[in-house]
Amino acid sequence: MTTAALSKPISKTKKHREPSKIGTTIGIVLILILWLVPTVGLLVTSFRPVALINTTGWWTALDVDNGPASAQHPDPNASYAEKLGTRFTIDNYVDALTGYRGTGTYRAACASGTKPLGMNCNISDLLNPRGMGRAFVNSIIVTIPSTILPILIALFAAYAFAWMDFKGRYAIFAVLVGLQVVPIQMTLVPVLRMFAGMGINGTFPAVWLFHTGFGLPYAIYMLRNSMSTLPKDLFESAYLDGANHWQVFNRIVLPLTTPAIASLAIFQFLWVWNDLLVSLVFLGGQRPVMTYQISNMVSSLGAGWHLLTAAAFLSMLLPMIVFFALQKYFVRGMMAGAVKG
Amino acid sequence: MAKAPIASVMKQKTQVPWLYLLPAIIVMTIFILYPMLNTVSLSFGNANGTASAATTCREGQPCWGVFENYRYALTNELNTATVETTWESFWVSSYGNMIKWLLVMVTGTVGIGLIFAVLVDRIKREALAKSIIFMPMAISFVGAGVIWKFVYNYGTSQVQTGILNAIITGLGFKPVSWLTQSPLNTFMLIVVGIWMWTGFCMTLLSSAIKSIPEEIIEASRIDGATNFEIFTKIQVPIIAPTIVVVITTMVINVLKLFDIVYVMTGGNYGTNVIATRMYTEMYTNAHYGRGTAIAVILVLFIIPFIVMNIRRFTKQEAMR
Numbered sequence: 001m002t003t004a005a006l007s008k009p010i011s012k013t014k015k016h017r018e019p020s021k022i023g024t025t026i027g028i029v030l031i032l033i034l035w036l037v038p039t040v041g042l043l044v045t046s047f048r049p050v051a052l053i054n055t056t057g058w059w060t061a062l063d064v065d066n067g068p069a070s071a072q073h074p075d076p077n078a079s080y081a082e083k084l085g086t087r088f089t090i091d092n093y094v095d096a097l098t099g100y101r102g103t104g105t106y107r108a109a110c111a112s113g114t115k116p117l118g119m120n121c122n123i124s125d126l127l128n129p130r131g132m133g134r135a136f137v138n139s140i141i142v143t144i145p146s147t148i149l150p151i152l153i154a155l156f157a158a159y160a161f162a163w164m165d166f167k168g169r170y171a172i173f174a175v176l177v178g179l180q181v182v183p184i185q186m187t188l189v190p191v192l193r194m195f196a197g198m199g200i201n202g203t204f205p206a207v208w209l210f211h212t213g214f215g216l217p218y219a220i221y222m223l224r225n226s227m228s229t230l231p232k233d234l235f236e237s238a239y240l241d242g243a244n245h246w247q248v249f250n251r252i253v254l255p256l257t258t259p260a261i262a263s264l265a266i267f268q269f270l271w272v273w274n275d276l277l278v279s280l281v282f283l284g285g286q287r288p289v290m291t292y293q294i295s296n297m298v299s300s301l302g303a304g305w306h307l308l309t310a311a312a313f314l315s316m317l318l319p320m321i322v323f324f325a326l327q328k329y330f331v332r333g334m335m336a337g338a339v340k341g
Numbered sequence: 342m343a344k345a346p347i348a349s350v351m352k353q354k355t356q357v358p359w360l361y362l363l364p365a366i367i368v369m370t371i372f373i374l375y376p377m378l379n380t381v382s383l384s385f386g387n388a389n390g391t392a393s394a395a396t397t398c399r400e401g402q403p404c405w406g407v408f409e410n411y412r413y414a415l416t417n418e419l420n421t422a423t424v425e426t427t428w429e430s431f432w433v434s435s436y437g438n439m440i441k442w443l444l445v446m447v448t449g450t451v452g453i454g455l456i457f458a459v460l461v462d463r464i465k466r467e468a469l470a471k472s473i474i475f476m477p478m479a480i481s482f483v484g485a486g487v488i489w490k491f492v493y494n495y496g497t498s499q500v501q502t503g504i505l506n507a508i509i510t511g512l513g514f515k516p517v518s519w520l521t522q523s524p525l526n527t528f529m530l531i532v533v534g535i536w537m538w539t540g541f542c543m544t545l546l547s548s549a550i551k552s553i554p555e556e557i558i559e560a561s562r563i564d565g566a567t568n569f570e571i572f573t574k575i576q577v578p579i580i581a582p583t584i585v586v587v588i589t590t591m592v593i594n595v596l597k598l599f600d601i602v603y604v605m606t607g608g609n610y611g612t613n614v615i616a617t618r619m620y621t622e623m624y625t626n627a628h629y630g631r632g633t634a635i636a637v638i639l640v641l642f643i644i645p646f647i648v649m650n651i652r653r654f655t656k657q658e659a660m661r
Contacts, residue, residue: 024460031457032473035536038488039476041504045491055500057507157365166358170658177654178647179373183597185619185636189629190379191372193390213372216365245357274481276600277620291483295604298487305491305502312487316480323479327472330479331544 046309047088053305061087092310099131101307132311135293139273139315142289145208146272147265150215151223155261157216158223159249163235173224179217187214188281195282202286210282211272219264222333226260227253259329266326267333270319290315377640384410384634394630410634418613433611435618438527442598442614445528447591449535451584454542458550459572461543471547475540482537482600489533490605493519523611530612533601538594542587549583550576586653593646596639615639 044058051071052061060066064073064083073083091105100106102116110121119125126133160166161173191210192201200206230253238248272278276291283289288296294311297304323330383390385407387397398404405412418434420426431437457474461467477485494503495518501507506516519529553576561571577584599616602608608617615635623632 021463024463028457028460028464028470031453032470035474035477037504038492038536042488042491054502057500057502057504059504059507153364153368156361160358160361164358164361166355169358172362174651174654176369178651179369181593181643181647181650182373182377183616183636183639183643185597185599185616186380186640187373187376189383189623189633189636190376193629194371194376209368210372213368216369217373220365245361270479274483276481276483276603281624291481294483294487298490298604299607305494308487309491312484316484319479319481320476323476324472331475 042309043313045305046092046313047090048306049087049089049091050306052087053309092306093314096307096310096314097131097133097136098125099128099134101130129288132290132293132314135288135290136314138283138287139289139291141204142207142211142279142283143269143272145204146211146215147269149208149212150219150268151261151264153212154216154219154223154264155254155257156249157220158227159245159253161220161224162227162230163248163253164245176217176220180221182217184214184277188277192281202283204283204287206282207278210278211268211275214278215268215271219268222264223257223260226257230256262326263329263333265333266322266330270322270330273319380633380636383629384637386410386630388628388630390629397630410630411638413631414634414638433523435613435615438612438614439596441524441527442531442534442595443592445531446534446538446595447588449531450538450542450591451546451587453535453539454587455546455577455584457539458543458547459576461547462550471540471543474543477537478540483604485533485537486601486604489529489536490520493529495519495521520606520612521610526606526610527612530601530605533605534595534598537601538591542591545583545587546580549580553579589646589649593643596642615642 041058044061045053048058048061049071052067055071056063056067062084064080064087071087073086075082089105091107094100095106098106098119100109100116100119102109106116106119106125109116110119115121118128118130125131127137128134161169195201195206234252235248238252243251274291276295279289279292280295283292285292285296290311294308294315297308297311385394386392387394393407394409395404395406397409398406403412403416418430418436420430432441461470464470492503492505494501495506495516496502501510501516505519510516517525520526557575557579558571561575566574597616598614599620602612602614602617603620606612608614608621613621616639619632619635619639622628622635
């Protein structure tokens with residue numbers, strides 16, 4: 001109570017003595033604009049027709065009369081809203097999802113009756129191996145086990161490190177802390193050779209296994225830190241009541257560690273989802289994930305901005321949703337795991 | 342090291358902890374420990390690891406025997422004709438680029454992050470402003486690469502569709518091919534890195550700033566300190582330990598950096614960094630010996646930070 005009463009007048013004086021509040025706000029807004037413009041540019045571009053993307057800047061998107069003659073509204077007297085409607089399109093997304101690489105658009109090509117090469121003009125095109133639709137599915141197949149497996153294994157190990165007594169407990173854990181910082185490059189070649197021997201290069205289990213191994217040090221570290229903050233009395237009374245380690249782990253620790261598991265899961269999910277190097281090395285073009293597909297488009301397509309911007313935005317969709325919906329857990333997981341890989 | 346005491350009632354049979362640890366230890370041994378040792382031994386071998394690196398030496402060429410791959414990794418990018426060419430080639434080699442990345446990206450992210458953290462503390466809608474800065478952390482380096490490649494887009498025709506060149510030409514200058522001109526291109530890539538990681542630094546620094554007791558700030562304000570003095574003489578010294586942590590984290594991240602360079606320039610035009618060079622040796626040139634030697638060099642740079650990490654951990658444990 002006293003502190004609350006004290007802090008009120010103080011914070012009032014603070015507001016009074018703040019001289020450059022407007023300057024501060026302007027400075028911050030400028031930084032924010034600088035931070036937002038690149039992403040906004042990408043988003044706007046991804047909804048513009050190819051002809052306009054290549055001839056006019058995205059910041060002129062609301063100017064309905066610029067660009068080449070072919071991109072103009074057929075009726076020069078059409079209203080602004082009508083003209084604007086023809087200047088935005090979802091074709092880029094359709095083309096990116098289906099992997100259409102022709103000169104027109106997927107929808108126009110299918111509507112004309114001649115099926116584009118390798119396309120069926122039905123829902124099955126979403127799984128065309130060149131498209132982002134298929135890559136999205138592959139990314140999901142890669143990410144889910146790569147998130148669940150390491151956390152599952154780490155939960156047991158973390159419990160042992162936090163609440164069991166054994167020889168070498170601290171020494172092993174210290175090694176683990178060090179392992180977190182080991183760069184991924186240090187393990188790629190031997191694991192690649194190992195997988196080649198097992199004949200699983202280019203298959204999903206290869207990536208699952210690699211991410212599980214590489215995700216473990218951080219996962220154990222984070223879960224152990226969270227578990228060891230639980231009150232000791234809780235454990236002592238449970239044991240006095242006759243519970244064993246398994247019951248304590250299962251009924252007390254797991255439920256109480258849920259927030260940490262959530263943070264960790266989000267971190268690992270996004271780490272795997274956004275990863276390029278591991279999927280490049282172990283999956284390559286055989287089962288392309290989204291990041292692989294995009295990096296491939298960058299080098300092979302050159303200036304195919306309509307596809308590239310749409311594809312990039314598709315790959316960001318899920319992370320963005322996770323970020324804005326679960327920001328608290330996300331930031332927490334990100335902060336703790338920043339040195340990984 | 343202080344041991345967190347475990348209650349005697351919780352004592353278990355000696356094999357029980359190992360049952361809990363076994364899956365993790367097996368997986369980490371197979372996928373981290375064994376590969377690390379294997380990488381070191383491969384780095385002393387030839388292209389496919391079948392013979393010693395010494396066998397790859399050629400008559401009349403410089404050779405470091407079994408360390409031949411290290412000689413290649415350290416000196417191949419250099420033009421040692423004269424001192425001057427050595428110096429010049431060093432600054433566009435992967436090591437020279439690494440130094441540029443370290444200096445500019447670490448100062449950039451920590452500097453902007455710190456300033457933003459201090460400023461944002463004073464405005465309304467703080468949370469919104471912070472999440473905008475943090476947002477790039479959620480997306481992949483690949484996505485960021487595409488975003489920025491578009492910003493840097495260099496049109497050969499009259500129209501510039503990349504916003505940066507549009508601004509430049511709007512001001513009456515000639516458009517610039519940002520990603521192919523060395524050494525400018527490396528700095529343009531670093532901007533992307535700063536854009537992505539400032540949010541991380543800002544968040545850590547901001548929570549440190551918020552933990553400074555309000556009374557200290559108030560007292561100095563009453564003593565007539567300006568905002569700037571409060572920043573340099575009170576806030577920064579108090580959060581110095583956090584700044585150190587943020588800097589070391591960023592250094593580790595920069596050393597391992599791969600995706601931005603790979604996506605945006607593929608390491609061409611003198612933008613190679615250690616990680617992209619390793620990838621080229623390993624996959625494009627299929628030379629395991631050289632690839633792993635570069636990986637070992639990378640890890641040698643990182644070892645001091647591994648040690649620091651462990652030290653920090655043991656210190657934290659001692660304070661529990």
